[in-house]
Amino acid sequence: MKTLTETTSAKIENFFNSLKLEICLNDYININDIDFENAFDSINEILDNNSGFDIEIIYYTNAIEYLQKNDPSLKESIELALEYDYKLQDITSEVLASLLASCNAREQFNDLESEINNFFNDLNDDLSN
Secondary structure, eight states, rough: OOOHHHHHHHHHHHHHHSSOOSSSSGGOGGGGGOOOHHHHHHHHHHHHHHTTOOOOOOOOHHHHHHHHHOOOHHHHHHHHHTTTOOOOOOOOHHHHHHHHHHHHHHHHHHHTHHHHHHHHHHHHHHHHH
């Protein structure tokens, strides 16, 4: 594992902050734990282990607003609830919104795979020189 300088750590933190994500990667990731050779998968695993994709939307009005904006038919969020074996009596707007927000956060992150890998490949090249 590489020893990171403050400058390198700051570059990584700034890169994370520049990503268009619902979650703040710096809240869940210790930069020293990232495998630069396999950055995207490494970060994904760290996020999974730290519940980084688990978004909880609380309060009825917040949940309804989120669902109106992101799944007005409730089709996707209900499919997610069924996939996770929720029983009808356990489904609320907050549950549906939280499941959908978590799924959306994961999809947002997955869409950045090449950008994340490119950044860390370039950074790895810089550190090797």
